[in-house]
Amino acid sequence: MKPAPETEHRGIIAWFSTNGVAANLLMLFIIAAGIGTLFFIRIQLFPDFETRMIQASMAYPGAAPEEVEQAIVIPIEESVQDLSGINRLRSTAREGSGVVTLEITPGYDMVELLNEVKSRIDRISTFPDNVERPVVREIEMTQEVLDVAVYGNLDDRAMKTLAQSIRDEILLLPEVSRAQIQGDRDYEIAIEVSENTLREYGLTMGQVASAVRASSIDVPGGAIRTQNGRIQLRTQEQAYTGPEFANIVLRTHPDGSRLYVRDIATVVDGFVETEEFSRFDGKRSLNIRILATEDQNVLDIEEAVLAYVEDRRGTFPDGVNVDTWGNTVFYLKGQLNMMLGNLAMGALLVFLVLTTFLRLKSAIWVMIGIPVAFLGAIALMPMGPFPIDINMLSLFGLILVLGIVVDDAIITAESIHHTVSRQGHSLDNVIAGTHRIA
16 A cells, blocks of 8 residues: 655644545545435524523402502512522503513522412412412413414304314424414403483392302312212302303292293393404405424414415315414525525626636636535534524525635635645645645
């Protein structure tokens, strides 16, 4: 075997120059690693960032913002404001609900603080009787992918039922884990009774409300121990529909006859009144927003939802349809195509310039080196203490670096050609020309 030529240079450039097999194996390894990384690297719209926020929300049906502030927001603020690790506290009181958001200082354990906040809020005993249970959760970062519009000539109830059905079907897709309906109105059952009717039956509005509240309940009643075991007791009389509320007994007379809600009131099983409305293509609509969590690929989500919508289109009754809009992946694809286009154009221009002014062999190897450099960068992106995904910002960085890589490739090839032309074609002169730029 012929020994490798000796050179007067030392270092990694000289070593690879005298060991061509190792250099080629390294290049093949970089190509394989880069292509392999493309199959599992996450593709997102924007990079991950830690929110470090805890949100406590509570519903108080029918209450004005001032009542929500006094009954819900202030007690929650007072119960958690002395906790260590809270950097900022923001509260919002609106009609029917209140929200308190806690921003956590970096370095504090989120799980421990979340459990402590839950414990303190659960110990508050001054909440009104008709408030709903508080919901305390860590705010999770999600990214909007696209929106699905359900539109057509349907009434509110039929439209909401159809939108819920479509949302549930979308959530069954393996690629999708978050979907929210927007633009729908909450269900509401209104019991309307006139003052004259109340006087006629000797009732007050408070008595009617108390009777409805006492009869529409679903609570545990303890247990009875018997010879055959324990029997769990539970009262399951919660009313959910208009007819169920209409059949609530308000009063039982001595003769056994009963006075029902339907006898004195009009029960309206409808929706909350609001000034908001939603239209798509000029027709009544509801919107389903598709979201991506931190560990999901937005391209896979978009492809799955678009395929579902295409399959479902035309399967609805006349005048009802479904379509997509607000596709944010469009911008990510545009930037990705821009980078690939610039990469191809840069490699082609390098090849043409070096072939025209230098040597064909140099042009081919420099052109190959440009995609190899990018595949090596992609292979390293998920590694290290700060992994990087493919997103709008990282693609923007790769596009910026593309110009630097192309320029360096041309300058390095020209430096080698200049040194070899003046001092003769030898390995030492090739290495010297490379070192002038490196």
